[in-house]
Amino acid sequence: MLPDAKIPEGPMADKWDNHKFSIKLVNPANKRKFRVIIVGSGLAGASAAATLGELGYNVDLFTFHDSPRRAHSIAAQGGINAAKNYRNDGDSIYRLFYDTVKGGDYRSREANVYRLSQVSVDIIDQMVAQGVPFAREYGGLLDNRSFGGAQVSRTFYARGQTGQQLLLGAYQQMMRQVAEGKVRLFTNTEMLDVVMKDGEAAGIVYRDLITGEIGSHSAHAVVLATGGYGNVFYLSTNAMACNVTAAWRAHRKGAHFANPCYTQIHPTCIPVSDEFQSKLTLMSESLRNDGRIWVPRNNDESRPPGQIPESDRYYYLEEKYPAFGNLVPRDVASRNAKTVVDEGKGIGPLKNGVYLDFAEAIQRDGADVIESKYGNLFQMYERITAEDPYSIPMRIYPASHYTMGGLWVDYNLMTSIPGLYCTGEANFSDHGANRLGASALMQGLADGYFVLPYTIGDYLAPKLNQEPVSTDDPVFTQAEQETKDQVDRFMSMGGSRSPDYFHRELGKLVWDNIGMARNSTGLENVVGEIKALQSEFWSDLRIPGNPETVNSSLEKAGRVADFFELAELMARDALDREESCGGHFREEFQTPEGEALRNDEDFAHVSAWAWQGPDTPQVKETEELTFEEVELTQRSYK
């Protein structure tokens, strides 16, 4: 049974304050009697570890990286939103809340989003105090820029490396607690299972990625801050090691997995160039401010772009959406790129992209102005493609970027397993069916700095003077044995294919059928195709070497095994949701103009899937979404 979401009573603006007052506290001297495990060292994990350590809790932090500073939050480019209203342009907590609920196509939980907007202002204060070198004006005050889906400038940034600077700020704050002895670091250590005792989270099973040792840690509570599952598409803007394993293994132990079909495809990435491509690189959304997107009108066009006259160019966004033009939201831009490429109008050697053309902007403003705005991006593009975007239009195409779905959590960020929390991209709660730009960093830090450190006390307080379950307990020895059995099974399979081979093939199925546009036929068929490939995986996999040392093939095998199960659930969730909303576009459900058509009557709910065992499909349970503040409307960008 899906637990209650524990949304506090009272007016929206008072809910969080009321809640903080009504939940139980652990007194300062007693905090040292508790141990908390945090898995993941990105923004959500590092900020929580630092804050819990400062409060006096004992924290064990696990990361599979060689250093906590490598977590993928570091790659975020654009910025972080906060309702500071430093521009005096009419921003407010309410407006950020409203934009986020609307941007999510009315599929997020209002109370969580309101709280996120409230604490957004504290995040900027905290990060400046940590020495984060945000961009500034000549007067010495903080600079802002505007971002998609908002009519105000509320985005704070540090060049094109905002994620890096915020992550390093949180990492450094955490390293101070490591020096103080309040946080113990376990690097090169991958969590492979959640251990339960009497229905509550008791600890984790891990594999040491250097020695191959499999062991356990126990604590009073466990926090998963393990990021999103965008790598289920194989090719994505995620780092190579990003995976769903921690969240998925918690799901297998009883945590509900919510809205897995909500995935964000970012419109401006560099297209695939060959079969061996390992990842896709994002070109910041900000480029659409000056670049014009087009494809040739003629499918057989063979002239270089500069020689194609205006009359033979199809500026499809400008033609279809005269009001917003090239600045339509991410989901709309992505879908339209797919449409023209599917029609055979794609450009580039593989006919798999669209042009993002700066010729007019350069003629209007001069190359130096464009360079000052986008120089670092143009350079990155040139490194990867060997083409000069000052003279040849960029080639772009959408790619998997972020996942809004994740483990279901209540208002306290606790999953449906008591004592197991989930923060950051790994949970489902704040972005609905589509995330706005510059809101991922905000959510990770809100959860870790300002939400979890309060709410976790409510669970811990009654456990005062109870020791964590011993790792000698049979629940741990059994879970370790199951993990060892899986390793042994991988090592002894003796097939012929690498985990990357299966991951790549799975990614193609997911991209073609559960990508930017979905339909019932494709979704019904792909379940069978996933299962067929999955059984091939479990019989024809080859893991060379031995498990008692660094063995990246073995690491990947476990992650790919979980991606198979997730992909199947994504397909079934997408099939079940008979509407289009945000990043979930069902071709059967669109307006006459081809826009996403929601069905609020039947689908204004969270789909939370409950594990039923390895051979039985998950069962859907629902959390109804009620909207007290925001009126549900059809989004239009014409």
Place this chain on the structure above:
Amino acid sequence: MSQMLSLKLKIWRQDGPNDKGRFADYNVSEIPDDASFLEMLDILNEQLIEKGDIPIEFPHDCREGICGTCGVMVNGRAHGPEHGTATCQLHMRKFANGDTIVIEPWRARAFPVVKDLIVDRSPLDRIIEAGGYVSAPTGTATDANETPIPKDVAESAMDAAACIGCGACVAACPNSAGQLFTSAKVWQLNSLPQGQPERHRRVEAMVETMEQFFGSCTNHGECTEACPKEVPQDFIAYLNRDYMKAKVANRRMASR
């Protein structure tokens, strides 16, 4: 369309920290010149697995030059021939058909080899732990705009903060010194108003932790040359000056 390259690779193989290690030769062909350097290693590994051989372990993750995980010596140069570029952003079009490429792990006493091309860079975390932070517990901060910071100061702090912690500076240095990494963090925090209260304590603790692991700086300048973020060498001069001032200031404080 991509040109296809055939290459001869000499790659360092080492089973673990206690293994002596050796170079192994590999011939690869049909490498698209649009591929990245790490994708070239992916292709080789895929072939090794198919043949039943053990693939090469190499450090990598984000593959967009920001996480700092990757980094190998390519023909004796940290991160390879392209200036200001991490290994993952290096592309095969920088090489010619028929080239021999020598690939080794970072070579430094502070960075023992874990396996093949992977080294242990945890001493860099120890330096941050010693003082590479501002002590500002969550919830204590005042409004972000209360302390204006001149734009030039913020920009210069950002130049230093751009360091990705890959360790190429150490690998490129003939003394395996850690000064460029340490000075980048010291410059960032010690030049900002938020860093002032702990300024002297920070630089003393970070430098003395650094010296437990790394060699001494003798101003070769190889570090900046190898740095994928082109962190300038003059931060090291600032580090030395600030360290001297801190020693005096901290002694004076102690004698009070």
